[in-house]
Amino acid sequence: MIRVLAVVLLALAGAVPAGALEPGERLADPALEARAREIGKTLRCLVCQNQSIDDSDADLARDLRAVVRERLSAGETDRQVVAYVRDRYGDFVLLKPPFQPSTYALWAAPVVLFGLAALTVVVVLRRRRGAADVARLSAEEEARLARLLDDGRR
Amino acid sequence: MRLRYVVPALVFAVLAAVFALYLHQVGSGGKNIAEVPSVFIERAAPPLALPPIEGMTGGLASADLGGRAVLVNVFASWCPPCRAEHPLLMRLAREGVLVYGINVKDKPADAKAFLAELGNPFARIGADRQGRAAIDWGVYGYPETFVVDRDSRIRYRHVGAITERDLETVIRPLLARLAR
Structure with a gap:
């Protein structure tokens, strides 16, 4: 019984919430993938508006996740990647509003x-x-x- | 001591006024608060370099913009509202308005069937198979319609199908102004 419980607990501990991300989208490099996940959590999916692109199943969210990963793989910094998306979709795409006038x-x-x-x-x-x-x-x-x-x- | 009554009444009055104004604005035919304003309004249209739909001629590049006001419509055969607004685009094209299309994430055969069935109002169409040009233009809903002026600046963006009302109250007056 205890052994079963331990297995269940271990399995749960290892389960990271995966959002709407499909396995094929993941980058091979875990460090880059982790950065992509962090960025994805801060960007709003404009189709559903209260979900991040990491959480959303919308087509646009999937495309933006791919864009984030491509740009990270190309060597851009997190800030550059976010700026790329923000330049196209405006401040509203940021889930946390920037501090500005x-x-x-x-x-x-x-x-x-x-x-x-x-x-x-x-x-x-x-x-x-x-x-x-x-x-x-x-x-x-x-x-x-x-x-x-x-x-x-x- | 009268302050005790005046302050809450004042707060209530101000809140009521704000809510009333807001409700008035979002009322029927009013502004859509879910609509995200385009960052490109009054700015240069983002670069384009799209090939034509496979088996057609044309394509759409930055060089095609400018010189004259143009409507750029972002559409796809898989998008039902695109079908709904199509007759309006046909009418505009017949009236001599220059209409360009960006066909997003479409199979060439589907796009061609869509145009064969409903007519082709587009003077040029660029095929955006990956949807990256749409992202460059900040597109998030389909269809979207942009008015680009003769200096290649975006002057207006409409999200969703354009209706007769949008056409008469916004798009036509803007095009008339830009043609002057």
Whole structure:
């Protein structure tokens, strides 16, 4: 039983998610293939739009995977390969938006929103503490309250 | 203290306005948010050096562009929307618009049968057997139609079949402007 379990676990450990990649597409050189996989994960398939070319079965994704591999095999750097695709399909082909003037708002938004939320919390808490001070009873009121409670107890 | 009511109301109003504007824009006949703008708009058309479809003459190269505004249609016999828009291309060609074709990943026999059945509106056709010219042009959906001006610059790209409406509201006015 334990032996079976061990075999199953080992098999699972060796199973790398293969995406939509077909065996024939793979490069013989494992280092180059690994780079191609990393690049493929960062490029959007424009046909399905929320899948990377590594995940997509679309024709265009397969063609782009082939282009990536050809260019890597020709000795290009990862950056050059991505630039080649980006020059043709634009920034939208990058799954991670680049940091540039047109995306400053996009990148800054989470920080700004979090800052605003934190500020709101601080202001509200401060105010609430202030409100509690105001609500405290005066000495006169305390005395009256004590009298009322006493009356009730009798 | 009034701030407590004013701020959320203001936030709500701004969001409502943004959503309303957006819904208005994507409404019927509005913009298609799934459409990716071409990076080549107002830029030189990417280089082309395509042979003709086997058994035909022509082919399509960069030198064929320029001198006069032209429609470049990326098509294939395996693409149903290409079939749908074909009559519009035929009509444009009859009216004297110069239409070039890039035939992508097609078997020569299939491409020729497609043109024999529906007519051939193309003054020149380049055969892109591997689909690499299509990638160079940033093509991601079929068909796609480009308007290239007399200086070989891409002025407009349409993804998907062109409709009568696209023709009348965008393509014809643009061609008329470029012909001036």
